[in-house]
Amino acid sequence: MIPIVSAGLVVFLVVCAAAIAFVRSAIAAIVLFAAYSAVMSVLWLLLNAPDVAMTEAAIGVGVNTVLFVAVVRRVGGTL
């Protein structure tokens, strides 16, 4: 069961990474990046790295998203 879940999550990661490169809207890319980080943190947990999983969830999903949104607002990009 766990290998299937992991494989599904890895496929999601690859699709997500490609989508980040191709979407036009900044906010869509930021949300996709947050989704990438969230899935990555689940994968870290499945790899028995709870420390890294927590850091990925807190910094990758939370703080990175906020900072990216703040930067896009700051430079006057369209969200």
Added chain:
Amino acid sequence: MKALSWRRMAVVAALMVLGAVLSVALLLMPEPGVIDHPAHNETARRYLSGIPRDTNTPNIVNAIVTDYRAIDTLGEATVLFVSIIAVGTVLHTGRRRLAAPQRPVSAHADRVLSLAARLVIPFVIVYGAYVTVYGHISPGGGFPGGALLAAALILGTLTFGRGGIPGRAGEGHSSEWFESGALLLYLTVGSIGVWGGGAFLSNLSTGVPAGVWGTVLSGGFIPLIGIAIGVKVAATMVKLFETMDAPDEGSTE
């Protein structure tokens, strides 16, 4: 146009070569998880067997970050410090600009958002403090704990506007004080080792009390280092957000 297409073809060729090299390198990597993997060397064995004796803490990752490699972590804290200086220099939000009438990002905080934030923020703060303080005996540590604290504070700023949280004035400099204070705490804790006759940031070997295994007060100065990192990370994130989010003079928002 001709030159451009040549350049584009060169880029494509270079990327293909790079991709080929990386694919070959990936295939040559040792299979993960095998018993004779090169990562299973004497370094890993040394850490696994030595950390309970050297640091008196069960969390090996945290022990490496805050004890064996504490000077590297100090470097990371300095990187955070420098990033704040760089962002502040580029954006130059001095007192004068912050004093300008500002429309907070969040003036339109609606009922649902503000209720949810009121409900969530206290728990996030408590959990962030827990993750920071218990970092050496359970998964966690200063970096995720500090990020959680910062997330709670930024959520508060986003929802209630700057100065909307009691005790946080509109253009306060508290994050700067916490930022510098955490770095100073780190350096002070590190110099305990020097006073004890050892090297900078040396822990139990210079006679710092080891404490009781598995409790908060264990591992010598590791909890203090964890708190310093947590406060530092939280202050850096909050300061970065506030610097980015501060309205500048020509803003028409």
